[in-house]
Amino acid sequence: MTPLDRRLARFTRAALVHVAGAVLLGLITAVLAIAQAGLLADAISRAFVGGAGTDALAGTLGALALVLGCRSAVAWAQESSAHRASAAVKSRLRSAILERAVRLRPGGRSAGGVGETGSADGLGGSGEIVALATRGIDALDAYFARYLPHVALAVIVPLAVVVSLLGADLIAAATVALTIPVIVVFMGLVGRAAEGHRRRRWRAMGHLAHHFLDVIQGLPTLRVFGRARAQVEALELVTDRYRIETMSALRIAFLSAFALEFFATLSVALVAVGVGLRLVAGDLDLRTGLFVLVLAPEAYLPLRQLGLHFHASEEGREAMRKAFALIELPEPSAGSRTDLPDLHTGHLRIDEVTVRQPGRDVLAPDGASIILRSGEIVAITGASGSGKSTLLMAILGLVPVDQGVTSAVGPDGQAIPIGELDPAAWRRRLAWVPQNPYLVAGSVAANVRLVAPDASDAAIHDALSAVGLGHVDPSLQLGERGLGLSSGERRRVAVARALARGADILLVDEPTAGLDEETEQVVLAAIQRAARIDGTMILLVAHRPAAITIADRVVRLTARETGRPREAAEPRPTDGPRAPAEPRGTATAGDGATAA
Numbered sequence: 001m002t003p004l005d006r007r008l009a010r011f012t013r014a015a016l017v018h019v020a021g022a023v024l025l026g027l028i029t030a031v032l033a034i035a036q037a038g039l040l041a042d043a044i045s046r047a048f049v050g051g052a053g054t055d056a057l058a059g060t061l062g063a064l065a066l067v068l069g070c071r072s073a074v075a076w077a078q079e080s081s082a083h084r085a086s087a088a089v090k091s092r093l094r095s096a097i098l099e100r101a102v103r104l105r106p107g108g109r110s111a112g113g114v115g116e117t118g119s120a121d122g123l124g125g126s127g128e129i130v131a132l133a134t135r136g137i138d139a140l141d142a143y144f145a146r147y148l149p150h151v152a153l154a155v156i157v158p159l160a161v162v163v164s165l166l167g168a169d170l171i172a173a174a175t176v177a178l179t180i181p182v183i184v185v186f187m188g189l190v191g192r193a194a195e196g197h198r199r200r201r202w203r204a205m206g207h208l209a210h211h212f213l214d215v216i217q218g219l220p221t222l223r224v225f226g227r228a229r230a231q232v233e234a235l236e237l238v239t240d241r242y243r244i245e246t247m248s249a250l251r252i253a254f255l256s257a258f259a260l261e262f263f264a265t266l267s268v269a270l271v272a273v274g275v276g277l278r279l280v281a282g283d284l285d286l287r288t289g290l291f292v293l294v295l296a297p298e299a300y301l302p303l304r305q306l307g308l309h310f311h312a313s314e315e316g317r318e319a320m321r322k323a324f325a326l327i328e329l330p331e332p333s334a335g336s337r338t339d340l341p342d343l344h345t346g347h348l349r350i351d352e353v354t355v356r357q358p359g360r361d362v363l364a365p366d367g368a369s370i371i372l373r374s375g376e377i378v379a380i381t382g383a384s385g386s387g388k389s390t391l392l393m394a395i396l397g398l399v400p401v402d403q404g405v406t407s408a409v410g411p412d413g414q415a416i417p418i419g420e421l422d423p424a425a426w427r428r429r430l431a432w433v434p435q436n437p438y439l440v441a442g443s444v445a446a447n448v449r450l451v452a453p454d455a456s457d458a459a460i461h462d463a464l465s466a467v468g469l470g471h472v473d474p475s476l477q478l479g480e481r482g483l484g485l486s487s488g489e490r491r492r493v494a495v496a497r498a499l500a501r502g503a504d505i506l507l508v509d510e511p512t513a514g515l516d517e518e519t520e521q522v523v524l525a526a527i528q529r530a531a532r533i534d535g536t537m538i539l540l541v542a543h544r545p546a547a548i549t550i551a552d553r554v555v556r557l558t559a560r561e562t563g564r565p566r567e568a569a570e571p572r573p574t575d576g577p578r579a580p581a582e583p584r585g586t587a588t589a590g591d592g593a594t595a596a
Contacts, residue, residue, distance in 0.1 A: 511524075
């Protein structure tokens with residue numbers, strides 16, 4: 001990796017300004033280092049050889065104090081500028097990471113992550129993305145505040161020192177000029193050796209973050225089944241793997257630092273021995289010898305500091321590489337049409353929709369075909385893993401479809417595939433209640449208004465009352481994820497939120513899971529009213545008989561392994577339960593049937 005990633009330079013102006021400032025301050029540092037060496041040599045030689053007193057040296061000592069003060073000010077300016085640039089770049093990167101994580105399809109293949117080549121195979125989930133956006137991006141401080149400034153110093157200062165020594169002592173200049181490339185080559189070898197360890201350490205940290213998040217999310221279920229303590233060993237194993245990779249990286253860092261210090265010290269010793277021998281022989285005057293001895297270490301100091309900060313910045317550079325791999329993932333293709341047909345007089349057509357599940361050689365759903373008209377309720381059933389929730393996400397445009405098409409059909413019969421529609425315009429016509437609805441910290445009313453910002457207090461009260469929450473104060477403050485309500489109440493708030501939206505199409509995924517029979521009937525009655533009175537199209541994922549009973553039609557989804565013929569996928573099921581008051585039919589989506 002180059003010291004400054006070109007993508008970062010294109011991404012934010014702050015990085016370019018920081019690099020330009022580092023180069024300028026590096027030039028000033030080089031000039032001050034040369035001036036400091038000259039003033040020191042002059043003062044010492046005049047005092048010991050010429051017998052000059054403090055009065056005669058007052059001007060030289062004052063100039064030396066000024067130079068030292070300027071070097072301190074330059075070092076402070078470098079640090080301050082680096083931290084400001086780092087804060088600006090981190091803010092931009094975090095915003096870009098979060099924006100891209102939201103824009104990529106949740107749960108889809110393109111949201112899967114960023115691998116070594118920028119493909120979606122290495123940043124495997126939300127835990128790793130969170131680790132990247134927090135600890136990973138924070139590690140850029142060492143990269144900006146330490147590493148980049150010393151890259152500029154490591155180039156400018158040695159060159160300036162060699163040029164200055166040429167006019168004073170050709171032999172010392174040649175010694176410095178010949179030993180610096182040896183140290184640079186060594187640093188390059190260390191960098192290549194450390195790269196593999198850096199990537200393995202990052203993968204171990206990502207695995208730890210992903211596993212820890214997975215355990216935390218599933219902790220209630222693990223406790224119910226008495227398996228919480230069993231995860232302690234798994235976490236210890238993952239943590240130990242990260243510890244081993246970290247210690248391995250530290251071992252390389254310490255060994256390389258020792259070797260770098262050894263070579264730098266040996267190089268300075270070669271210069272000092274040459275100067276000493278020539279001073280004894282009388283081939284070199286004291287002032288020139290002192291100038292060389294004071295200035296020569298300045299040529300190696302930036303290289304030693306660069307080697308030190310190289311290892312400290314490894315995590316930040318790897319995080320930056322991962323961040324750009326995520327940011328540069330191609331966005332899902334999206335349409336631009338906003339001329340949606342009137343769905344109250346038209347219908348939604350799902351035609352042979354097939355989705356290949358990421359990471360599995362399974363098609364689920366396999367050939368799902370449904371026609372949904374205004375005021376109808378269609379229940380989707382099927383075995384676990386048959387793609388019921390996936391089908392809803394495909395309708396929302398959150399999951400890529402491998403085969404088939406979903407179209408909005410107007411009263412004139414003109415079908416517009418949802419892939420051609422503007423995603424925002426299409427989703428404004430939809431309301432969705434996922435399996436695990438999310439409530440944000442805030443009031444109950446604020447959670448309902450997330451999808452219906454113009455809803456009046458009366459409309460919110462009516463929506464809550466419709467799902468049996470009329471007794472809940474809309475101003476009740478909730479914690480993150482709806483803390484303060486029971487799981488059943490949280491689910492009903494989500495249903496009320498969807499009903500308050502007044503959408504043309506309502507997608508509901510297991511709305512009565514975890515509810516008692518009485519409450520279940522209240523929620524199902526509210527869904528029925530939305531269809532019968534408001535004319536909402538409702539696609540309902542359901543397993544419980546009561547939820548299936550309210551449907552006009554039942555469609556059973558099937559899944560099959562890739563490479564197997566559809567006929568061998570799954571036996572055709574028997575008809576589902578039928579509601580006595582409504583004409584209904586049952587179709588098997590896996591057989592390519594259309595429930596209409």
